[in-house]
Amino acid sequence: DGGITQSPKYLFRKEGQNVTLSCEQNLNHDAMYWYRQDPGQGLRLIYYSQIVNDFQKGDIAEGYSVSREKKESFPLTVTSAQKNPTAFYLCASFPYGEGTEAFFGQGTRLTVV
Amino acid sequence: AQSVTQLDSQVPVFEEAPVELRCNYSSSVSVYLFWYVQYPNQGLQLLLKYLSGSTLVESINGFEAEFNKSQTSFHLRKPSVHISDTAEYFCAVRETSGSRLTFGEGTQLTVNP
Numbered sequence A: 001d002g003g004i005t006q007s008p009k010y011l012f013r014k015e016g017q018n019v020t021l022s023c024e025q026n027l028n029h030d031a032m033y034w035y036r037q038d039p040g041q042g043l044r045l046i047y048y049s050q051i052v053n054d055f056q057k058g059d060i061a062e063g064y065s066v067s068r069e070k071k072e073s074f075p076l077t078v079t080s081a082q083k084n085p086t087a088f089y090l091c092a093s094f095p096y097g098e099g100t101e102a103f104f105g106q107g108t109r110l111t112v113v
Numbered sequence B: 001a002q003s004v005t006q007l008d009s010q011v012p013v014f015e016e017a018p019v020e021l022r023c024n025y026s027s028s029v030s031v032y033l034f035w036y037v038q039y040p041n042q043g044l045q046l047l048l049k050y051l052s053g054s055t056l057v058e059s060i061n062g063f064e065a066e067f068n069k070s071q072t073s074f075h076l077r078k079p080s081v082h083i084s085d086t087a088e089y090f091c092a093v094r095e096t097s098g099s100r101l102t103f104g105e106g107t108q109l110t111v112n113p
Helices: none
Strands: A004-007 A010-011 A019-025 A031-037 A043-051 A054-059 A064-066 A076-078 A087-094 A108-112 B005-006 B010-014 B018-020 B023-026 B033-039 B045-050 B056-058 B064-068 B073-078 B087-095 B101-104 B106-113
Touching: A004 A087, A004 B023, A004 B064, A010 A019, A019 A031, A019 A087, A019 A108, A043 A064, A043 B101, A108 B056, B005 B101, B010 B018, B018 B106, B023 B087, B033 B073, B045 B073, B045 B087, B073 B087, B073 B106
Parallel strands: A010 A108, B010 B106
Antiparallel strands: A004 A019, A019 A076, A031 A043, A031 A087, A043 A054, A064 A076, A087 A108, B005 B023, B018 B073, B023 B073, B033 B045, B033 B087, B056 B064, B064 B073, B087 B101, B087 B106
């Protein structure tokens, strides 16, 4: 089945550790996104990528890093510089073209203790 | 820059009552508009979208939304809600020439028996 896979679904880390969230898609989509979701704040864009080896900062990129070495994969690293990393993280993708909608993964809930 | 405002953070209604979830957007260029639905601890699913043409768009489960260019709005309506419609609803905008997808803060719809 085609889709977007985020893993793991739940992730726990100690404060000060970097952690990488996985996002893989087999939809052959060009563009991929990472969003952070906090209660009452909607979805805030962290990074997005329109093409392999290229990505742009979103609204809240500080403390995060990404790579796009393959079309299928867009991992997000939450670094120790991120002040408040506990949140629900959503990955999405869409085929870059006219009128297409984004498809979402099931999310990763990161808890930093 | 584009932005989205969802005017109600919480909307409680009784089963079989009508509902309207309000969404306003801001953009200096033409846009595509989307409504997504999210159930607890899951990703987002597309509910409906406006690309061009008829300003009234419908979903398969009875929701509809009307694009109003002069008022820059894309309100979501359903004439009779069910308990199963309880979820969080997100309005989103993307410029027709771009790939950046911007979301509103979300509206929690709670349908009570």
